[in-house]
Amino acid sequence: MVPVECYFVLSALLFFIGVYGFVTRRNLIAMLISVEFVLNAVDLNFAAFNRLLYPGELEGFFMSLFSIGVSAAETAVAIAIILNVYRLFHSDQVNSIQNLKF
Structure with missing residues (x-):
């Protein structure tokens, strides 16, 4: 059997990869994938x-399943928002949506 500490190390690695990717990327899809890494780290911790x-x-397993369902719904909403931003600005970069106005 794999020791529990290995799961904690993997979870911490996934979490820090997600945070680093979210902070350094300017592409909306890459940022969404980074958020998913963070949520997967939380599921692994559960x-x-x-x-x-x-x-x-x-x-803990039921909480992980609930969290996976919430992250799936969050991903669907985020992809819909990203598609609308792309249709409006013809770009998926964060810099292109800095001046959103009514």
């Missing part, structure tokens, strides 16, 4: 802490 603290129960 499952790892469940295995560590409550090995016979499944609350």
Whole structure:
């Protein structure tokens, strides 16, 4: 069996890759993928802490499934917003939407 600490290290790595990608990228799709990395790190932490603290129960896994559902809905809404921004500005860069006005 893989030790729980390995899952925590992988989760921290995913989290920091996501934060670094979100801060350094200017492409909206790349930023969305970085946010998904952060959410996947959270899901992995839910499952790892469940295995560590409550090995016979499944609350952490159910919380992970709920979080995956929420992140899927968030991704659908974000892609719809990105498509509308692309139609309006003909660019998917963050710099192109700095001057949004009515």
